[in-house]
Amino acid sequence: MTKNKIKQMVETIRCTNDLSLFEKLLLKNEITQTNAWIQKEAKKSPMSIRRHLLSTSVRLTENMSPEVHAMANDCIERLGVELPLELYVYSSPQFNAACFKPEQERLYVMLSSSLLEGFTQQELKYVIGHELGHHIYRHHEIPIGYLLKGEQRPNPKMTLELFAWSRYAEISADRAGAYCAENFQAVASALFKLSSGLTTNLINFDLNDFLQQVDEMQVVDAEPGEGAPMGDWFSTHPFSPLRVKALDFFHQSELMQEVGLSSQDLEAQVQSLMGLMEPSYVEGKTESAEAMRRLLFSGAISIASASGGISEAEKKVFEEFFGEYSFNDELNIEKLIASIDYRAEKVKNLTSHSQKYQLIRDLILIAKADNRVSKKEREVLTDITIKIGLTAEDVEVALSAEYELD
Ligand SMILES: [Zn+2]
Structure with missing residues (x-):
């Protein structure tokens, strides 16, 4: 595929609600001001992220981890990432990964040790693809963490918009990850591992059972006054069965299949899935x-x-x-x-x-x-x-x- 074709494909799979909210938010004064401040700080200490990573994590060189680099390179190629990537691992029993805002034209992805040990290659591709997705879609241009932790909080209406956007941003990153993994079963099992914390052989992951959980959430939800606590639905990150369901729609769509759900129907389904969080x-x-x-x-x-x-x-x-x-x-x-x-x-x-x-x-x-x-x-x-x-x-x-x- 040519560079342009890759770019086009990656833009096509982006969740439309992510893009529209992103563009709307980028125009807000609070965001341009915060970004200007971040840029000023970055000029004062230009390599702070890298310095931080080097002092707290282990850099995975190509020499040390040719397999992980091969996976990352597949993702880089598939998503058309142009900046050089440095991979880091840090010690943690929690499955976690993060992508940092690029610094000095270099991109940084950090993975936890347990994630590297507990995930299969396809599952890791999904995770790395997800992180690179945040970069490709420029999600770091909306510094949500700074905005919500800063001294001058955005007004409540904007805070709600930031919440809503960040959930759709995760949906886009998930799609980028799934697009890299090219294996829906692996994507779902990665999300299962992330939400259950399990990697043991004692558990046979079953996709349909896992998806069933979302259907049950929705049934419970439809009956006023009943149901279990659902705090997770409303955190910035959509509860993972919900993400699997959203990815299932994506997988069944014309974006991934010769014949499938139209893009419009896909976005409508995802929106109704997330609708209660709006x-x-x-x-x-x-x-x-x-x-x-x-x-x-x-x-x-x-x-x-x-x-x-x-x-x-x-x-x-x-x-x-x-x-x-x-x-x-x-x-x-x-x-x-x-x-x-x-x-x-x-x-x-x-x-x-x-x-x-x-x-x-x-x-x-x-x-x-x-x-x-x-x-x-x-x-x-x-x-x-x-x-x-x-x-x-x-x-x-x-x-x-x-x-x-x-
Ligand atoms: Zn994410």
Whole structure:
């Protein structure tokens, strides 16, 4: 394949929601400013990533690991990666891998020791391809970790967009990995190993059983008020059975088969799979979306006024979040807070488990808008969570969610 053909193919398999959110986010001031800052810091210490890797990990030279390099080279060729790649391994019982933002025209991929030992060659190709996928799709240009950990947090609406984008970015990287591995069974078993932590021969991985888990999640999800905690659905990384399902659609699509699911249908399927994780209810017209929106509104007011009245900063955040609703002096704050019981009851009856969880996560974003969640804010959050039929533990899980691409 020519260079152009490779580029074209790699762009074709990119998840369209990743691309559209990526382009939208790149235009935001917060992102251009953060990138400018990162660039300035990088100029001050130009080789900091490499220095860090050399001092904490072992560089896998071609001489030491011709097999791993051969796999990486296959991925490089398949994805049209143009920068030279350095591979590193670090000691860890956890299966993990990461790709760093290129530095001085060099690319760095780091793999954990257990991953190298426990994964087959095809599975490793998927993992390496996934990491290189982040590079090929320029995902590092949206420094989500910096943005969400920085002193100036983006407003809640943008935070939600960042979350949504990062999940679709993982879907794109997964496709790049699957495209490199050229073996769907190996991709699925890699994701099984990543999510179960198992590599033992005692387990016979069964793809259909694993996919069944997603179908059951969806069934559980469809019944309001029932179901197991699903914190994982809402972390930055989609829960891996969900990713396997998304990859299964990809595998069945015309992108991978002579005759298959059209690209449009593929993206529609993936979107509906991920749909519950979207902040769509802020605009949705269904009865459940309206119930969620109303509770979010009163809940946000209640949280914002929990410690020492509603500050100007909180008002601003509130307006950014609700846009058209807008905060104004005519709002009867006491009345809104008093409406929580009734509104929560409605949400409890009308929405699925995932939607409830999403609502709590969004309220947390509002609580975190002024950078820390106070004890009183936490109490309000827990109160609402219990009123809509979730548990206090769900609040803790959502509060401790981390946001890094890997
Ligand atoms: Zn990733």
